[in-house]
Amino acid sequence: MSNSEKIVDANGVDLCVETFGDGADPAILLVHGASASMLWWEEELCDRIAAAGRYVIRFDNRDTGRSVSYPPGQPGYSLRDMADDAVGVLDALGLDRAHLVGRSMAGGIVLLAGLHHADRVASLTLVSTTPGGAGLPPMSEEFTRYARSGGPDPSDPAAVVEFVVGLMRVYSGGSPYFDEDAMRALAWRDVAHTGNVASCLTNHFLIDVGDPIGLDEIHAPTLVVHGERDPVFPLGHGQALRRRIAGADILVLDRTGHELPPPVWDVLVPTLARHTAGRFR
Numbered sequence: 001m002s003n004s005e006k007i008v009d010a011n012g013v014d015l016c017v018e019t020f021g022d023g024a025d026p027a028i029l030l031v032h033g034a035s036a037s038m039l040w041w042e043e044e045l046c047d048r049i050a051a052a053g054r055y056v057i058r059f060d061n062r063d064t065g066r067s068v069s070y071p072p073g074q075p076g077y078s079l080r081d082m083a084d085d086a087v088g089v090l091d092a093l094g095l096d097r098a099h100l101v102g103r104s105m106a107g108g109i110v111l112l113a114g115l116h117h118a119d120r121v122a123s124l125t126l127v128s129t130t131p132g133g134a135g136l137p138p139m140s141e142e143f144t145r146y147a148r149s150g151g152p153d154p155s156d157p158a159a160v161v162e163f164v165v166g167l168m169r170v171y172s173g174g175s176p177y178f179d180e181d182a183m184r185a186l187a188w189r190d191v192a193h194t195g196n197v198a199s200c201l202t203n204h205f206l207i208d209v210g211d212p213i214g215l216d217e218i219h220a221p222t223l224v225v226h227g228e229r230d231p232v233f234p235l236g237h238g239q240a241l242r243r244r245i246a247g248a249d250i251l252v253l254d255r256t257g258h259e260l261p262p263p264v265w266d267v268l269v270p271t272l273a274r275h276t277a278g279r280f281r
Contacts, residue, residue: 011088021050033104037065173229173257
């Protein structure tokens, strides 16, 4: 059950944060990727993780949801700033350490946190993300066509919702788990939750991501979670992460794309609970 959302001062900016479960349990901080507010970590999923004995935190990154926003096309921050934001959320909640879960672009965010704030990171979980670099399988043609097709008019909520639903359909990679009605309902909630839709749609794609992260310098216990059918970062990206981070484990989600649909939660949640069950280092 949610402990309600609130605005906190984290790393010097206002971020919207929501928690689930008992604050005495080990903390898991969920960080989402480009243009996605915390609502894309569905409330039921957060409740399930909390029921497994974890204190779950989700938050709106800059330029999403109710958090601070910047003029469209002018993000005043970098990916490293977003990593510092994640640690700032822990500061705002009075937490010394947490298990960090980063999805898609946020895989880079939590890896940077693991590199620059190693004492605050109990473990890492990298969902549907990539190590970057040469020699990895390319994005699917369907995804690249959609990404280049031009975005919706941000002042037209219905157009934004249909664009997001279309994107989620492409993200599914043909997965039988894609639920169009559920995605449309979630997209409508997200549009209503978002203070600056134009900035949300554009700014994360313009930020400075910095130099490639030295994965051999990551020492936190790491779990890679990757969909078998991911069209954005095909499975080879997740397998490369597992190889390049010492001791990393991998969970491959059958028939799943660039997403975490409800049918895989029965596998995901207990795996995440086991991964985060060790004592903090």
